[in-house]
Structure formats: structure tokens, C-alpha cells
Amino acid sequence: MQATHENKAPRTATRDTVKLNPCDNVVIALRDLQADEQPFGVPVPLTNSVSRGHKIAAAAIAEGENVIRYGQIIGQAKADIRPGEHVHVHNLGMGAHQQDYAHASANTPLAMINEGRTFQGFHRADGKIGTRNYVGILTTVNCSGSVARFIAEAAEKSGLLDEFPNVDGVVPIVHGTGCGMSGKDEGYATLFRTLAGYAQHPNFAGILLIGLGCEVMQVADLVGGRPIRQDGVLRYMTIQNEGGTRRTIERGLEELRGIAELANQATRQPAPVSAITVGMQCGGSDGYSGITANPALGYASDLLVRHGGTTILSETSEIYGAEHLLTRRAETPEVGQKLIGRIHWWEDYTARNGGEMDNNPSPGNKRGGLTTILEKSLGAVAKGGTAPLRDIYKFAEMIDKKGFVFMDSPGFDPCSVTGQVAAGANLIVFTTGRGSVSGYQPTPCVKLATNSEMYTRMAEDMDLNCGDIVTDGVSIEAKGEELFEILIRVASGEKTKSEELGFGGVEFVPWQIGAVM
Structure with a gap:
């Protein structure tokens, strides 16, 4: 067929x-x-x-x-x-x-748009552009997570940022791993890429890196004797070296003030739309996802690519059965084969862990009308539009090519988004039919409702209704153009619904691969 x-x-x-x-x-x-x-x-x-x-x-x-x-x-x-x-x-x-993969048989380039569109972003020393200007507290291990939160809470109570109006806030990035793991396997390399990616993210003006001191993921290994960020706005410490919790909090507040002073010097300046990198997600999908919001996002993805920007499709377990649609669009046969290599890795990964690739759809997906992973995947790949597939990246691997790309990840939304942010996404677009609620600091998330009924019920959480494609006959092209304009406004500082609600505190979820020891 x-x-x-x-x-x-x-x-x-x-x-x-x-x-x-x-x-x-x-x-x-x-x-x-x-x-x-x-x-x-x-x-x-x-x-x-x-x-x-x-x-x-x-x-x-x-x-x-x-x-x-x-x-x-x-x-x-x-x-x-x-x-x-x-x-x-x-x-x-x-x-x-x-499936007949037919590698690189339908990779028709899109006509580029040279309108000189810009947004208002934060220019970083490494040439990247941020859409937000946060200060991050990054942890190497679960054991330093509470102290990171204590520092962030103390900064808020003290009003530390009141004198720094250009700083959007302090974001503690905490997680449940970093020790009890091998120091040399695939799981370690994946976590290392994830933490390093957040430390370099353009939406962070500066980073305070905190470890315990005795963990597998060592601060010294992450820093490597040099600043993780080229502009040098990086401070680091370990709780054991500082002499315990109280002293680490006190020192942490001092360091945050110094970082915030530097961060406050950044102001929004015009930047080309080509500097936008969008991570594309769907969660809580329903029978409308592949009809309304996903193809509308696909059209917006093509628009951004035509303006020289970058879009990232992920969730490997949720393109299963539709991967042949992507291999055909691969820029070269080698790119298509790389994608199939990840598919085979996933087949082995699920088998050795007692799972199966048809574990999806979820109960909520099924109540919304989806039946098999093949059906769900065919709707999910519509997010990727029609642009040629330029390359395949590992989870949290830094994206170094413009255009439409694929990053390997689980289908578990917070984990997949974590990888996309680490890879450089400075915006996230998330389509949902059942009504997923979440947000992803430091990267703003635009929520798309697939159906008008859910949008009406959960309007405080949704940024755009795509259900009117069905109810009112709005074209997918018109809805994609509307979304594209929203992306430019959000990149320039307009807050999304999830930002207004304060999401982002628990959505950093690194992918844990391998034995917990």
C-alpha cells in the first residue's frame, strides 16, 4: 500500500x-x-x-x-x-x-521563506538564542535535590531576584538518579548528556551546579576543568565539601546573587526565527489527534523549517509502525537506516525488560478512540509535517543541524521532553486530546487541544483549540499558520498557560537505562 x-x-x-x-x-x-x-x-x-x-x-x-x-x-x-x-x-x-522503508525515496526539499522574520530573544555567548532568561540550580544526584530546592525556596523568600528584573526566575533541576548506577555504561552516558545539555541551555543565563560529593555522577567530571557554558556563568559546589546542608544553602545564595547579577545584564534583542528549535510532543492522545492538532503542528513545523528553524520529533515507541513514513523522507539512506537501528534497539530493549512495543495506547488513549500502536503512531508522525528528515539523534544529544530531525526517546512525555530540552529545544509544542497538564522549565510549552469539547472544559490549560478544524471547518493550513504566530510571540516572552499556572517543578525526568545498583 x-x-x-x-x-x-x-x-x-x-x-x-x-x-x-x-x-x-x-x-x-x-x-x-x-x-x-x-x-x-x-x-x-x-x-x-x-x-x-x-x-x-x-x-x-x-x-x-x-x-x-x-x-x-x-x-x-x-x-x-x-x-x-x-x-x-x-x-x-x-x-x-x-513495512517497506524505501529509504530516502521521498525527501523533497521545502521551498525556503526569506521574509526576515524575527523574535525577541536572549543572545548567548555561544551563539544560541534563549526564549527565557532563567537561573538554574542543577543537581548531579538525587542526594543534592532537596538542598537545591532549599536554596531556591530561600532565594524566593528573601526576595533575592527583586532587584534583577530581567531574570525570569530560579529553576531547581532535581531528579532521582546520579548514583546507584554504573559509571561507564549507556545509562551513565545518557544522564551525562542530559545534565550537560541543561547546563548549556540558552534559556538559562547561568547555572549553579550542586552535588553531594560521593556520587557516581561527579561534579568534576561534568565540569571537566572548564565552564560548561562558554560565557562562564557557572558556579559549582558539593554539600560534603561545604560542610553540610546549612552552609551549602548559605553559600548557594551568595553564588545565586552573583549569577543573577550577570544574568540581569541580558535583555531581549531581535533574533532570526531560524534560531527557534521546537520539540514536538503528543500526550493523552485521542481519535482526533491525527486529524486536527497533529497535522496542524506538522504544518507549523514545515513553516518553521522553511524559515530556517529546527523541529524535533521524538517518542520512538510511538512512531512504531509508522517509521516507514519517516524513512522515505530521510535526507540520505544512511539517515533512514539510523532510524531503523533505533527501532531495532527498542524491540530488543522492550523484550529484555519483559515489555512489548504494543504496550501503547494507554487506557485513556483507548477511551479516546485509539486501538493499536500502529494507529496511534500514524497520527503521531503527522506532527512532523512533510520536510525531509535531516538526521537521527540519541536521547539528549545536542542537535547540530537545522531543519526537521528525530531524537530517540521513550513515549513517556516528561522524559521525552527532558531529552528534547537537553538537545536544545527552546520551545515545546504539546498536542493532547484527553487533556494533559504539564510544563517544562526552562522551556515554555504551548498546549494544543485536539477537540473543542476538551478545550472548553480545560481552557485554562490549553493555548490553542484545534478542534475547530472539525467543528467549524477551519483548514489545517490556517490553524498551522495561527500556531506559527503563537510560537513567535511565546519565543518573544508571551507566557503560556502552563507558565502562568507555575508548572515545571517535577517534569525534569532523565531516562534511566540500565541496572539500579
Whole structure:
């Protein structure tokens, strides 16, 4: 079957249903439908009620036959399915599947846009541009996490930042690892990249690095005898060297003041839109995700790439079954093969840990209409638009190419975003159908609702409603352009809903790989 996933408005849509591709043998309900109703695109009345976002058989599907959505296989029928029947977990399963990767066969470059668009950002000494101007307290190990929080709390209570109006705040970056691990395996290298990436992030004007002193992830190894940031705004200490908790807090406050004085000298200045790097995520997905918010984000991704910017697709376990759509867009066959190498790593990783690649979708995804990981993945890759895939990166590996790229990560949202931020994302865009709530300091997160009902219910958490693509006939192109303008405003300092609510305190989640010892 032809491997396409058109980033355009549905071909056949009514108020009742949508058929996403002429080859599909299912339609998607656009409202809650009752038994005995006969919606458009279904040849007989419904045998059962079907919730919005769920699938309905548009034709008879024999047991073992492929079920087609987006013009792609999303699984096989577990029993004979009659026209008008609800198609979901009770009668649709994964089944065996093989993909034709056709590496680099459809990597058509996008036409570049040279309009000279700019945003107001913070210029750093290493040439990167920040969208925020935070001071970070970075921890090497779980054992220094509480002290980092104590320092941040003491700074807030003392009003330390009152005299530094250009500093957005103090962000403690704490986590649950850094010791009880090997000091030379893949897990150690992954954590090292993650911490080093945050220490160099352009949304931090300066960093206070705090360790305990005896942990595996040593401060000295991270610093390496040189500043992690080229502009030198890095201070570091260990609790054991300072003489305990109280003395570390006192010293930490002194160091924060010095960092804040330097950070306060930074002001927003015009910067090219090409300096924006967006990490793209979806979580709490539903049957609308691949119809509304994800393709709208894909259109905005293409716009940013055409302006010379960078977008990062991730969540390897949630592109499983749709990776052939990305390998075709690989810039070279080698890039496509690198992606498949990560897929094979994941197959081994899940198998040796007693898991399976079809562990997704989650219960919430299924209530929203998704059935198999193939179906979820086909909707998820729509976030990546149509641009050529320039390269594949490991988790938290620094992105060094412009354009559309892929970073390997789990599908667990806070962990995946942590890797994207470490890799250099200075904005995050997060699509959700069920209503995920989260935020990711130091990088602002723009939340997209896939459906109007959830947006109305959770408007205080959502930055943009994409449900009007279905309810009001708004085009995906128009919604993508609206999102692109939001990204420029947020990059220039406009606060997102998650920032206004104060999210970001618990969403730093490094990927722990390997034995905990």
C-alpha cells in the first residue's frame, strides 16, 4: 500500500463522520452516535452506539483482514466485522506487519521563506538564542535535590531576584538518579548528556551546579576543568565539601546573587526565527489527534523549517509502525537506516525488560478512540509535517543541524521532553486530546487541544483549540499558520498557560537505562 499521510484537511467529512483516505475501510465518528443511526459513509444503521473519535466499519471486514485508516494498516480484524459495527479493542488487534522503508525515496526539499522574520530573544555567548532568561540550580544526584530546592525556596523568600528584573526566575533541576548506577555504561552516558545539555541551555543565563560529593555522577567530571557554558556563568559546589546542608544553602545564595547579577545584564534583542528549535510532543492522545492538532503542528513545523528553524520529533515507541513514513523522507539512506537501528534497539530493549512495543495506547488513549500502536503512531508522525528528515539523534544529544530531525526517546512525555530540552529545544509544542497538564522549565510549552469539547472544559490549560478544524471547518493550513504566530510571540516572552499556572517543578525526568545498583 502506498505510504502516504497527507497533511491536509479530510477528503470526505460531514457532521457525523470523516473518512481520511479513499482506501480506508473505517470512518471516524465526529460526534457521539447512537445505535440505529445511519451516519454518512456507513451503508447500514449502527449496531451499537459509538463515541466521538472512535472507528466505524464502512464495509465488511473479514477476520484476519487489514483495517485501514489514513490509507495505512492499523491492525487486523480479530473476528468478522460487519458494516456499521464499532471497530475497537474487542475486534481489532496488532497482527503481524512489515513495512517497506524505501529509504530516502521521498525527501523533497521545502521551498525556503526569506521574509526576515524575527523574535525577541536572549543572545548567548555561544551563539544560541534563549526564549527565557532563567537561573538554574542543577543537581548531579538525587542526594543534592532537596538542598537545591532549599536554596531556591530561600532565594524566593528573601526576595533575592527583586532587584534583577530581567531574570525570569530560579529553576531547581532535581531528579532521582546520579548514583546507584554504573559509571561507564549507556545509562551513565545518557544522564551525562542530559545534565550537560541543561547546563548549556540558552534559556538559562547561568547555572549553579550542586552535588553531594560521593556520587557516581561527579561534579568534576561534568565540569571537566572548564565552564560548561562558554560565557562562564557557572558556579559549582558539593554539600560534603561545604560542610553540610546549612552552609551549602548559605553559600548557594551568595553564588545565586552573583549569577543573577550577570544574568540581569541580558535583555531581549531581535533574533532570526531560524534560531527557534521546537520539540514536538503528543500526550493523552485521542481519535482526533491525527486529524486536527497533529497535522496542524506538522504544518507549523514545515513553516518553521522553511524559515530556517529546527523541529524535533521524538517518542520512538510511538512512531512504531509508522517509521516507514519517516524513512522515505530521510535526507540520505544512511539517515533512514539510523532510524531503523533505533527501532531495532527498542524491540530488543522492550523484550529484555519483559515489555512489548504494543504496550501503547494507554487506557485513556483507548477511551479516546485509539486501538493499536500502529494507529496511534500514524497520527503521531503527522506532527512532523512533510520536510525531509535531516538526521537521527540519541536521547539528549545536542542537535547540530537545522531543519526537521528525530531524537530517540521513550513515549513517556516528561522524559521525552527532558531529552528534547537537553538537545536544545527552546520551545515545546504539546498536542493532547484527553487533556494533559504539564510544563517544562526552562522551556515554555504551548498546549494544543485536539477537540473543542476538551478545550472548553480545560481552557485554562490549553493555548490553542484545534478542534475547530472539525467543528467549524477551519483548514489545517490556517490553524498551522495561527500556531506559527503563537510560537513567535511565546519565543518573544508571551507566557503560556502552563507558565502562568507555575508548572515545571517535577517534569525534569532523565531516562534511566540500565541496572539500579
